[in-house]
Amino acid sequence: MSVRLNAQSTQEKYSELLDKYDTWLFDCDGVLWHGDRLIDGVVEVLETLRKRGKHILFVTNNATKSRKNYKKKFDKLGIQAEVDEVFGSAYASAVYLSSVLKLPKGKKVYVIGMDGLEEELRDEGIDFIGGTDPADNTFEPPSEILPDFSVGAVVIGLDMSINYTKMCKAFRYLHSNPDCAFIATNKDSTYPGSHGLLPGAGSCIAPLEYALGPKRTALPIGKPSKTMLDCIMAKHHFDPKRTIMVGDRLNTDIEFGKAGGLSTLLVLSGITSEDELTGPNPSPTVPDYVTDSLGDLRAAS
Structure with missing residues (x-):
């Protein structure tokens, strides 16, 4: 069963969540932004995580942008990010072709x-x-x-x-x-x-x-395929037991996290609706935590 967090959850509960994990993996579309519109509270939450010494990575299936262009989007929206913190499915596909398939x-x-x-x-x-x-x-x-x-x-x-x-x-x-x-x-x-x-x-x-x-x-190659996680772990070392995947899709983000032995946090600001979790035909994929939006984690600060 998922732990449901919301605007009424206490500061203590959100602080416990932040303290429990050293590495935070974030999907982008539907989690950080919608198109070119930043989701409320995202910048503050990411800044809080960095101040607490957390390792942050951005993991996206969107292959329309390179990592360098993603960096430009992060900059434009006022989100701190480095190129080597961004893992897109376009980059993972290129690495797969060159390093695994050895074209x-x-x-x-x-x-x-x-x-x-x-x-x-x-x-x-x-x-x-x-x-x-x-x-x-x-x-x-x-x-x-x-x-x-x-x-x-x-x-x-x-x-x-x-x-x-x-x-x-x-x-x-x-x-x-x-x-x-x-x-x-x-x-x-x-x-x-x-x-x-x-x-x-x-x-x-x-x-x-x-x-x-x-x-x-x-x-x-992208989420939920383990190929993406292998690509990330080849560049960044972290303990899966102290790592959480934050996403808005059950069948990609959450399944990706579970397949890799990571904890998972579903945000309801993108694709997945509450009904898919609690409706008459709930999804068999169950995240560890659920909250309305990443901005909710501001309660921990």
């Missing part, structure tokens, strides 16, 4: 995604095609697309310029070559925009998986 020289990646994913691939020394290339961002019917066995992987993230040409190219490379890796930065069905939910990376991937059939599904 051979001479092989390239076909990208369905945005410039943040491209930047992380470039920084890892991975050659790629597609993505933001104007030749692929067209509504003209695709001409003949030939197999290309130099494409060693297809990587898909959220792409706000998704189109049929990109789908056809990705399908051709994967369908014609069983050795071509099929990677998803994440499979989030939606993401919280400034004015409500919008389709996420998983919604870009689903049509391609449907066309390819059940034997050809994308390997997800």
Whole structure:
């Protein structure tokens, strides 16, 4: 059963929560902000954690921005953060390709995604095609697309310029070559925009998986995959028993934390609603703690 915290909870209860964990992992969209709008109280809570000597990391499935661009967003919103504190699924996907899959020289990646994913691939020394290339961002019917066995992987993230040409190219490379890796930065069905939910990376991937059939599904790198946690722990050393994952989604953030042996705090400022926890058909995924918003933790100061 979750411990439910709210505006009526005592300062002591929130202080106990802060004291219990040395490392705090935060999702971003729906936890720290909605689009470009900062959630009330976030800056104060993060400052309190830093003053108490806590280790803070930001773990996001959003692959539209590189870590460097995320740093710019943090700066713009007045949140203290360093590049090496940010772990996005775009960065994790690039590291997976270079360090785990060890994509051979001479092989390239076909990208369905945005410039943040491209930047992380470039920084890892991975050659790629597609993505933001104007030749692929067209509504003209695709001409003949030939197999290309130099494409060693297809990587898909959220792409706000998704189109049929990109789908056809990705399908051709994967369908014609069983050795071509099929990677998803994440499979989030939606993401919280400034004015409500919008389709996420998983919604870009689903049509391609449907066309390819059940034997050809994308390997997800982001939450809740343990690959993301392995990437974080390779760069930062912390005790999972003294670590808490804060997120707004049960099926990604909370499952990610539980799979990694971390404690979990669900905030109700994003995707998940109270009804999913206490309604007639509650989710089988149960967080350790629940609060309305990260700003509630200001009560501890």
